[in-house]
Amino acid sequence: MKITCSKSNLVKGVSIVSKAVPSKTTMPILECILIDATTDIIKLTANDMELGIMTEISGDIIDRGMIAIDAKIFSEIVRKLPDNEVTIETLDNLQTVITCEKAKFDIAGKPGDEFAYLPIIEKEDSIEISQFTLKEVIRQTIFSISDSESNKLMTGELFDISDNILKVVSLDGHRISIRKVPLKKSVADRKLVVPGKTLIEISKILSGEAENVVSISYTKNHIVFEFDNTIVVSRLIEGEYFRIDQMLSSDYETKVRINKKELLSCIDRATLLVKEGDKKPIIINIGDELMELKIKSQIGSMNEEIMITKEGKDLLIGFNPKFLIDALRVIDDEEVTIYLMNAKAPCFIKDDAESYVYLILPVNFNSAA
Amino acid sequence: MKITCSKSNLVKGVSIVSKAVPSKTTMPILECILIDATTDIIKLTANDMELGIMTEISGDIIDRGMIAIDAKIFSEIVRKLPDNEVTIETLDNLQTVITCEKAKFDIAGKPGDEFAYLPIIEKEDSIEISQFTLKEVIRQTIFSISDSESNKLMTGELFDISDNILKVVSLDGHRISIRKVPLKKSVADRKLVVPGKTLIEISKILSGEAENVVSISYTKNHIVFEFDNTIVVSRLIEGEYFRIDQMLSSDYETKVRINKKELLSCIDRATLLVKEGDKKPIIINIGDELMELKIKSQIGSMNEEIMITKEGKDLLIGFNPKFLIDALRVIDDEEVTIYLMNAKAPCFIKDDAESYVYLILPVNFNSAA
Structure with missing residues (x-):
């Protein structure tokens, strides 16, 4: 096999397929990237048997053929080559020569036909x-x-x-x-x-x-x-x-509108006091126009108040702060609505159209109160 | 003690003195930052007994006093506060209350007078x-x-x-x-x-x-x-x-002028083939107008040629590639001059004014040749 292509195309392709190279495997051939130039197109493939990725790169095929090359060393070499045309050529003994400008690498390849091809899918x-x-x-x-x-x-x-x-x-x-x-x-x-x-x-x-x-x-x-x-x-x-339908409910006793950024920053600050693995809840006290958030650990305590708009009952409820943070971080709305039933029922953060729904179970905080 | 200052000043000061907080110590008080507001200036200090740092931050002192606070938790709290005026107040039992907007942290402090002050230096x-x-x-x-x-x-x-x-x-x-x-x-x-x-x-x-x-x-x-x-x-x-004077010498048998970036990139590429801890030398063959660089390991081999200007003898010499990389990376000149004596004597990379001199010992490469 002998092919040429630009360094940038090669880097891009190798980076894409590398995502399917297993970090650990009992089949050494899977640690390779397959360069397949047996047709008119240069294809790179990696496959960990659960996940397989194939990508095409543009370049010239001078001699058809294929070779499997250790993914880690190949991707490191390719990234450090000068920014120019790269030639990859295999010798009879599977040695693979990678040349770019005056730099020449010589590494061992593996037979391409030992590689585990992607399954052929009949799309339904x-x-x-x-x-x-x-x-x-x-x-x-x-x-x-x-x-x-x-x-x-x-x-x-x-x-x-x-x-x-x-x-x-x-x-x-x-x-x-x-x-x-x-x-x-x-x-x-x-x-x-x-x-x-x-x-x-x-x-x-x-x-x-x-x-x-x-x-x-x-x-x-x-x-x-x-x-x-x-x-x-x-x-x-x-x-x-x-x-999941039976876990979702649209009933609520308390409905809160709150500025998302304020809530997120506040919970983020509060988690400073909680060491990893320590399961301290954040305790939320929902009143008429204020939500008070409190956390207490061996390190110290923190409390903060945030203005809210509330419908329904007052409520005192505890949550794992990480779960609230995870959900709030991926909501793009400036204001969010939180629906709650009681201190033992899940809360729902969702928009009116339910384009997103985040259900979070509360935690018991009797001991921490 | 009661002081106020801006969050940004506090973050900056804490970040500076934190560099002197020991990661491990048998004296827990050294894990703290001392806030000293006993005079008209707010001073932050940290000290690991080898290295001590004191920095002043501008702010208002409402009640004079001092307190030592755990550096890690204090710096995390300070960084996550809203971007506004911060108040730090100590209570009678050394509890320290940090307030900013509606956020209030309550953490335990330690008596400031237990802190190890910076030594008083009589400058010579x-x-x-x-x-x-x-x-x-x-x-x-x-x-x-x-x-x-x-x-x-x-x-x-x-x-x-x-x-x-x-x-x-x-x-x-x-x-x-x-x-x-x-x-x-x-x-x-x-x-x-x-x-x-x-x-x-x-x-x-x-x-x-x-x-x-x-x-x-x-x-x-x-x-x-x-x-x-x-x-x-x-x-x-x-x-x-x-x-060191007796280790330096201005004699040479071979003098090479070479583009620094080309040499650095080439050695950087070559080291791909060397796993950490593996002591493979890069072998440099200095000829009349070309320097050839070669490396060979279990993974494969690499060689590359670079144009040079040479005075004196041809030379074949091996180096630990990391040592060359370290020196070349911190030289700002576009071209560097390398002075060599023979394959067993150190090489010198230096400018004419000797504003910089890098001496590197060669390595034996008989076994790798």
């Missing part, structure tokens, strides 16, 4: 949303997946396509995050559970441009994201996702 | 240089101090004041770095060994403005840096520094 159905929207909904929900493998479904996010709306849901047993995205084209209802890791890696690759589209297609076991010159294929998580 | 002599120059000479030499405590003198830098020139020297047994700064005023000759840690922390505090001056004074055991509203006092390292 598909939806389209903008790169911007996909990147946003991931950011706005990914924090409430669970990182514990004890419940595999909680490590993923539900993509619930229904009535031409994509509803993205994550939950970890203490809170639920929901974002809704209207779809432009009519499509059959479908529920998919996408691994959190896949979404985290995809959101790093997405350019986030509003005018660029991602096509999302799916089969029984796989989901495929296509955008720019890149294809991301991921396994789905098997099983039926939690029935 | 002093020099003045610009903040910019001091920050630069530290950056340009600090990388070649030794971090091993087995030879205490190597963990510091020599400040050699002689003939109205300040010569700053560091060495670690494999290399020597020297920078010279002309002094404006006449001053008695003197040799001081300043702890590396002191210089690292000072260079973080220095604004680096060319028009701002640092006054450096010294006694038998201490050095004092005064700038802006800050005083840094450090112990000196005891003992006689290495006689």
